[in-house]
Amino acid sequence: MQETSISWCDMTWNPVHGCSKISPGCKNCYAEEISLESGHTDNPWTKKHEAENVSEKPHKVNEPHKEDNPRRIFVNSMSDLFHSEVSETFIRKVFRTIRNTPRHTYPILTKRPERAISIDIQYPPNAWVGTSVESKTQSNRIDTLSQCDADIRFVSFEPLIGSVGKIDLTDIDWVIVGGENTTDEKRREMDHSWARNIKHQAERDDTNYYFKQSSGRYPETGSKLKTINKETMEYEKRTIQETPTPNKAVQNARANTDATNQSSLKNF
Numbered sequence: 001m002q003e004t005s006i007s008w009c010d011m012t013w014n015p016v017h018g019c020s021k022i023s024p025g026c027k028n029c030y031a032e033e034i035s036l037e038s039g040h041t042d043n044p045w046t047k048k049h050e051a052e053n054v055s056e057k058p059h060k061v062n063e064p065h066k067e068d069n070p071r072r073i074f075v076n077s078m079s080d081l082f083h084s085e086v087s088e089t090f091i092r093k094v095f096r097t098i099r100n101t102p103r104h105t106y107p108i109l110t111k112r113p114e115r116a117i118s119i120d121i122q123y124p125p126n127a128w129v130g131t132s133v134e135s136k137t138q139s140n141r142i143d144t145l146s147q148c149d150a151d152i153r154f155v156s157f158e159p160l161i162g163s164v165g166k167i168d169l170t171d172i173d174w175v176i177v178g179g180e181n182t183t184d185e186k187r188r189e190m191d192h193s194w195a196r197n198i199k200h201q202a203e204r205d206d207t208n209y210y211f212k213q214s215s216g217r218y219p220e221t222g223s224k225l226k227t228i229n230k231e232t233m234e235y236e237k238r239t240i241q242e243t244p245t246p247n248k249a250v251q252n253a254r255a256n257t258d259a260t261n262q263s264s265l266k267n268f
């Protein structure tokens, strides 16, 4: 596992490596770039090469047990756990680790929510299942995810490359919004009105909203979003980074771990 600069989690854990591109949001996939550069995969992440590019990493399955402090751990930042090349047996092993480390919370992000709901799995309360939606064309993934039995369901609108239009977030606990985070040459620009549209709908449906970053072009840059201040009715730039509250079982597990850590420090 590794510490990460991804602002909505603390660490990444990659029990699977590799993937294949499935929709326009994948065009500038950072995971593919890193993997090819470092020689972990040899061929582009296309459907044609998916069997050779996607690999299960059994030696990594138990890594979260070694981390004593409660952390928010992004599962498979370099892959998609619900890719068809990942066996159901292996997915169950990943969930066994998640279940057996209740002090951690685990955001799992997929572009294949239909597989997340078709596998017969009892999702542990610390597994947060999310899907990526880059524009209106993929908004049906939200409806699919809404059928998932996870305690926390979330949607990552990153890279936001088009308006998502009208969406239903009633069954979604958390949304993350971000412009494409890549070089100037590759970046597809985000119109901030798309991000504000999602903000309004998140407010309406009582869903936590996390604005991660602009796509980096003047005048709206960084992690502040220009929104209306309802008292002054003026636009102002502000950081809006809400996160969902873990359920009681997870909160208790975290509190117990903190107490154990404190007492071992005292005894040291």
Ligand code: SF4
Pocket (backbone or CB within 6 Å): 019, 020, 021, 022, 023, 025, 026, 029, 030, 031, 032, 045, 077, 078, 079, 080, 111
């Ligand atoms: S689903 Fe994610 S990891 Fe897979 S190719 Fe697309 S962007 Fe990359």
